[in-house]
Amino acid sequence: xxxxVASVFCAIxxxxxxxxxxxxxxxxxxxxxxxxxxxxxxxxxxxxxxxxAIFSGITTFAKLPWVQCLTRxxxxxxxxxxxxxxxxxxxxxxxxxxxxxxxxRAGSRRLTLYGGYNVPLDVNPFRxxxxxxxxGDIPVTPYDNKYAIQQIEDGHKTLLHREAFSAxxxxxxxxxxxSPISLDGKNHPRVITxxxxxxxxxxxxxxxxxxxxxxxxxxxxxHLDTWKPSVFGGAPxxxxxxxxxxxxxxxxxxxxxxNGTSIASLPFSRPPxxxxxxxxxxxxxxxxxxxxxxxxxxRIEAREIDTIxxxxxxxxxxxxxxxxxxxxxxxIDSIDPAFAPATGTPETGGWSxxxxxTILRGLDGLHIVSxxxxxxxxxxxxxxxxxxxxxxxxxxxxxxTPLD
Numbered sequence: 001x002x003x004x005v006a007s008v009f010c011a012i013x014x015x016x017x018x019x020x021x022x023x024x025x026x027x028x029x030x031x032x033x034x035x036x037x038x039x040x041x042x043x044x045x046x047x048x049x050x051x052x053a054i055f056s057g058i059t060t061f062a063k064l065p066w067v068q069c070l071t072r073x074x075x076x077x078x079x080x081x082x083x084x085x086x087x088x089x090x091x092x093x094x095x096x097x098x099x100x101x102x103x104x105r106a107g108s109r110r111l112t113l114y115g116g117y118n119v120p121l122d123v124n125p126f127r128x129x130x131x132x133x134x135x136g137d138i139p140v141t142p143y144d145n146k147y148a149i150q151q152i153e154d155g156h157k158t159l160l161h162r163e164a165f166s167a168x169x170x171x172x173x174x175x176x177x178x179s180p181i182s183l184d185g186k187n188h189p190r191v192i193t194x195x196x197x198x199x200x201x202x203x204x205x206x207x208x209x210x211x212x213x214x215x216x217x218x219x220x221x222x223h224l225d226t227w228k229p230s231v232f233g234g235a236p237x238x239x240x241x242x243x244x245x246x247x248x249x250x251x252x253x254x255x256x257x258x259n260g261t262s263i264a265s266l267p268f269s270r271p272p273x274x275x276x277x278x279x280x281x282x283x284x285x286x287x288x289x290x291x292x293x294x295x296x297x298x299r300i301e302a303r304e305i306d307t308i309x310x311x312x313x314x315x316x317x318x319x320x321x322x323x324x325x326x327x328x329x330x331x332i333d334s335i336d337p338a339f340a341p342a343t344g345t346p347e348t349g350g351w352s353x354x355x356x357x358t359i360l361r362g363l364d365g366l367h368i369v370s371x372x373x374x375x376x377x378x379x380x381x382x383x384x385x386x387x388x389x390x391x392x393x394x395x396x397x398x399x400x401t402p403l404d
């Protein structure tokens with residue numbers, strides 16, 4: 001009798017295993033699920049979006065389609081991809097940003113609860129016709145910073161060098177085909193990276209350089225991040241010299257960011273500077289500003305908002321970066337910790353969420369080729385999980401402006 005029962009159990013088990021073998025993850029979705037174009041997975045009996053569309057299923061950014069861009073689905077094209085870089089072993093104070101990508105995604109679930117229409121910018125990025133996906137995370141080792149930085153560069157470059165899903169189209173006036181602004185003449189997709197501490201921007205800029213050459217940078221942060229390694233961290237080793245306070249120093253040394261030494265080599269004219277916004281850090285001395293100048297940056301102090309307002313700050317940014325390709329980097333500590341405490345190095349006296357969102361909307365029309373949000377450490381966050389609203393503005397600006 002025991003032998004019969006065992007035989008029956010084995011037969012049932014093998015049938016179950018064979019029944020699931022070879023199943024794709026799409027087969028586990030509801031029968032009426034359409035992956036592209038984007039639409040909520042779950043709907044009510046009348047077809048309306050339900051609360052289940054927000055709280056159910058895999059937590060991707062804004063419930064976007066999950067595409068395994070770095071492994072088994074490299075053939076699927078996209079226009080904008082979210083990718084996580086869970087790295088925080090370059091931070092100097094509070095760790096935890098390795099959990100940033102997961103925390104940002106968790107807070108983003110409600111972005112499409114009401115449909116995703118951005119009223120001030122008059123656009124719904126999720127209904128713009130662009131294919132926007134979540135590619136998951138770049139696999140990043142926590143044991144070897146040198147190897148991890150290479151992993152981030154390789155992962156970002158893999159996504160960046162694909163052909164975008166949507167064609168640029170034709171000029172509305174002349175009817176001529178629009179030309180990409182990249183140096184290689186390719187219509188690249190855009191990548192929004194979820195950090196991770198700010199060290200990740202060095203490998204990302206290396207990736208960006210391979211497609212666009214030296215790039216103008218808009219950098220929202222309470223800190224300069226152009227410190228010499230001898231000043232920030234003491235550089236006890238070659239690898240320790242690269243961290244979240246020195247990565248822009250190295251980017252400048254490597255010629256990755258636009259400054260006065262490389263403007264003549266570019267196919268269009270633009271100001272020879274990049275820019276920090278929301279700066280309010282303490283310094284080792286005024287020499288830090290001299291070094292920042294040498295790295296090619298102009299500065300907007302956080303306190304300037306009291307005198308020139310958001311409109312004045314937007315004007316400064318636009319005059320500085322011009323009309324060429326721009327990389328946008330947002331450290332969450334640019335926002336005052338009263339609003340966004342989830343960061344490794346909080347500084348008081350920052351901008352409010354409303355002020356930063358207004359400034360980001362003021363970037364409408366700029367050619368933002370890729371972007372990031374970094375230093376998000378969910379362990380220190382409030383229940384508001386507001387970092388995702390910043391990226392909603394960035395995504396909306398991207399959706400409105402083709403890279404031509």
